[in-house]
Amino acid sequence: MQQLIQMFLTAFGTADTIQHDAVALQLKSDRIAFTTDSYVINPLFFPGGDIGSLAVNGTVNDLAMAGARPLYLSVSFILEEGLSIETLWKIVLSMQRAAEAANIKVVTGDTKVVEKGKGDGIFINTTGIGIIEHNQIIAPQSVQPGDLILLNGDLARHGIAVMAERERLEFETTIKSDSAPLADLVLELLAADIKVHCLRDLTRGGLASVLNEIAVAAKVGIEIDEKSIPVIEEVRGACEILGFDPLYVANEGKFVAFIPPKDSDRTLEIVKSHFSRNAAIVGKVIEDRNSLVTLKSTIGSKRIIDLLSGEQLPRIC
C-alpha cells in the first residue's frame, strides 16, 4: 500500500494534497458543479485511449456539460489481485497526462484491493468539482422550440473502437475512440457570450438516447436530419457489419448543444476552429407535447427515434 501511495504521489502531486482524510480547497466561486462516474471498461486499453484517460475525460466532460470549469478530481481505484504494477503505472500515467491536458488537478484518492476473481483488473471512480462562472442555466428546462441542435463531430467511434478491440475484429483502418476533453471548447462558447441552452455529451446510448432524454425533460419535440449527421465511412461500415445503429452507439468526445438560431453561425465557427471540421447543425427543437424525436432520413421519409428497449453494449465506459 505504501508503494502504491508513493506511485500516486509521483504521478499526481504532493503529500500535502493527497495524504489526508480529506483535502481542503479554496475556491474562487461559491457556485460549483459536482459529478461522479465509475469506469469498468473492457478491455482496459483500446485504440485512442485506455481506462485511465477515459476516466479523466469522462468526468471532465460531465462538468463541462454543466458549463463548469473543471478544477479538482478525486480518483479511487478498485484493483483485482494479480493486476501488474506495470499495467497500473501505465494507467496512472495516462490519467496524469489526461488531467494535465484537461487542466484539472487530482487532489485526493483511495485504493482498495479485492481478491482474484472478485474484480476485473481495475475499476476507477473519478469524481469532479468545477466552478460555474456564468449565470446561464444550462439544462433541459432552458431548451425552447426553435433552438438549433449542434453536434461537434462524427458519431459512434468510441463504441465501435472498444467493441472491435474486445472482439478482436479487424477492419481495414483501425477505428480510434474519440475520447477527448470538451471543457475548453465549452468555456470558449460561454466566453463568446453564446446563449447555450443545454449541453449533453453522447455517451451510453448515443445521440438517440440523449435527444430522447432531453425531449422528455424539456417537454418538446426534436427533429433531426439524417444527411446532416456525420458518421465516417469506416465506422458506418463497421456498424453495418456488427448490426449497430450509429445513432445509439457511445461516443466519448461528442456532445450536442442547444442554441438559439441567432447564435448558431458563431457557435459552429468556434466549434469547428477547436475540434472537428465535420461539426454540424443536425436538427431543431419543435413544439410537441408527446416529446417525440423524429429523423428525416436521407431518402426523405420520417421515422421516430425511440429509446433503445433492448440491451446496450455493456462495459464501454
Added chain:
Amino acid sequence: MQQLIQMFLTAFGTADTIQHDAVALQLKSDRIAFTTDSYVINPLFFPGGDIGSLAVNGTVNDLAMAGARPLYLSVSFILEEGLSIETLWKIVLSMQRAAEAANIKVVTGDTKVVEKGKGDGIFINTTGIGIIEHNQIIAPQSVQPGDLILLNGDLARHGIAVMAERERLEFETTIKSDSAPLADLVLELLAADIKVHCLRDLTRGGLASVLNEIAVAAKVGIEIDEKSIPVIEEVRGACEILGFDPLYVANEGKFVAFIPPKDSDRTLEIVKSHFSRNAAIVGKVIEDRNSLVTLKSTIGSKRIIDLLSGEQLPRIC
C-alpha cells in the same frame, strides 16, 4: 437502468438533482473539503451496519476529520450481475437513513453493471464535499509537543464484527461494528472554540497506524498509556482468540483528537456527552526526531508501536 434510476430517485431526491451529467450547487463558503472512498467490504451485511451505511459514514467522517461540515455526497455503484434487487434496495435504504442521520445530501450518482464473476455483489464509491467554516488548520503540521491525545471510545469493534461475520465465528455476545457519523461531535468541539490541532479516524490499521502516520508527518514522538485505552471485554477476548492486537484493528466510529492541555477537560466533557462514556485521554505528544510511538504497558514496561509490516485484514471497509 431506468428502473434503477427510479429506485435511486425514490431514495435520494428529485430528478432535478440526480439526472444531470453534473449537479450545480450553491455553497455558503468558498473553503471546502473533498474526499473519496470506495467500499468493497465483505460481507455486505454485518452486526452494526452494512456496506451502505458504512459508505456514508466513512466519507462523512473523512470530511469531519478536516473539520468540515458535510454537505453533499456522490454515490457510484458497481453491481455484479445476479445481485438481487431486494439486496440493492436494502443497501440503498440504509444509505438514505445514514445520509439523513449525518445531515448530508446525496446529489449525484452513477451505476455500472459488470458480468457475473467480474465483481463481488456490489462495490460503492462515495465522494463527499463539506464546507470549512473555521480558520484552524486541522492537520498533522499543527501537532505540537505537549498536545494531549483524546480517543472517543473503545477500540477494535468494527474489524472484529466483520471478521466474525465473515468467518461465521460465534462469541457469547454479538460484537457490533462501531460504524457511526462523527461530524456533529467535531463541529461541536469547533463551535466551543477548542483549539483542535489534528483529527484522524481510526480505520484501516487502527490506532497504532494512525499514530505512526501522524508522528512521522508532524515530526514528533507519541507516548500512549495502555491502561487508558478502552477495549471492551468481549472484543479483547475475540482479539486474543483470533491473534489480533486491538491497537491495529479497524474502527469506523472512532477518532483521535490532538489538543492543547488547557482544552483537554472541556474536550473530554463534550465528547462524553455526545457519544461514548469511555472516551479518554490516552497519550501525549513529545519531542522526538525519530517519530517513535511508544506504549507504556499495564505492567509498566515500554515498547515501540510500529507500523504493521505484514498483511492487514482485507476488505473490512
